Amino acid sequence: MGQSNTNQSASLSTESRLADKTLIIFDWDGTLMDSIGLIVESMHVAGEAHGFQTTDQEVKDIIGLSLLTSIDILYPEATATQKLAIETSYTNYYIPNSHRTPFFQTIEAMLQTLQQQGKQLAVATGKKRRGLDRVLEVSNSAQYFKITRCADESGSKPNPQMLTDILEHTQKNIADAVFIGDSIYDIQMASQLGMTSIAVNYGAAASDELAAQQPSYQVESSEELVELLCG
Known part of the structure; x- marks a missing residue:
């Protein structure tokens, strides 16, 4: 998989490839939430x-x-x-x-747009179930996600069990999905399944550390992530 340059994130070819993805899976901390x-x-x-x-x-x-x-x-x-x-x-x-710990700027609007486009959204996080349920309630965001999976249910990253659970629940294939995260463990987890991945540079890991994991795409900001996913 080739990593795109961030200044090419809005290219027609990139949009075309990601437009085919019907299941968008997010990490939570450092990807959706500024925590x-x-x-x-x-x-x-x-x-x-x-x-x-x-x-x-x-x-x-x-x-x-x-x-x-x-x-x-x-x-x-x-x-x-x-x-x-x-x-x-x-x-x-x-x-x-x-x-x-609010959502990063533009994130909630992005979730709404993706949902309106008919995408199924999911979360795969290192949080415990109790912790994720708490922040979903506080942020009033549970309605966006078809399924959420946590480390105490499926194993800690980079074990890909969370992703396979989500695929099974949504009845999607690996080729239908993209996973977005801010840590090397996120990209390693997606890579084990051969799943398309997007690394975000605004979270926990440095951009060079993420690039070394060879994500499919890499973005600098939440605004670039919105542009990449929503067009």
């Missing part, structure tokens, strides 16, 4: 509460994975009890502050 800053902040608060420290970049590098998998990677020296305590502290900080 990377709060994730990093929450992980610092949780780790430090139990005597562990990490850097902003180290936290960004694990965004996209399930919470417990992330904690395992960030704090390998922690005991199982400490890791569970860090998970609890993270959740206890993130939840009351989750009002600080």
